[in-house]
Amino acid sequence: QVQLVESGGGLVQAGGSLRLSCAASGIILSIDAMGWYRQAPGKQRELVATTTSGGNINYADSVKGRFTISRDGAKNTVYLQMNSLKPEDTGVYYCNADSIYYTDMRGYSGRLLEVWGQGTLVTVSS
Secondary structure: OOEEEEEOOEEEEOOOOEEEEEEEEOEEEEEEEEEEEEEOOOOOOEEEEEEEOOOOEEEOHHHOOOEEEEEEHHHOEEEEEEOOOOHHHOEEEEEEEEEEEEEOOOOOEEEEEEEEOOOEEEEEEO
16 A cells, blocks of 8 residues: 655744655655645645656745755655744645555556645744
């Protein structure tokens, strides 16, 4: 079974840093794109940063220069280094993977178009 497991959220003071991790479990053949989204209380989920297998990276304007997304293809893991955190960065951060190609012990291969992690809470105090 393919899942995304996130870690690294927590409480931090404004100006501090946190690093989020998201690992895809299962027998993964490849993943086209991975990224991070967040949802603040009372707001819609929004894109934070994405990275593709080809190396294309995209950031929301609000995090450019402060956040860095990186990916370890061998580990099927994506990271989000968050520096200079602001109270407005508070929210639940969700990992997303687009087009996960996988196989299983029976030899079946398939593709999952979009997979989400369970979310990890980031709270930035002023």
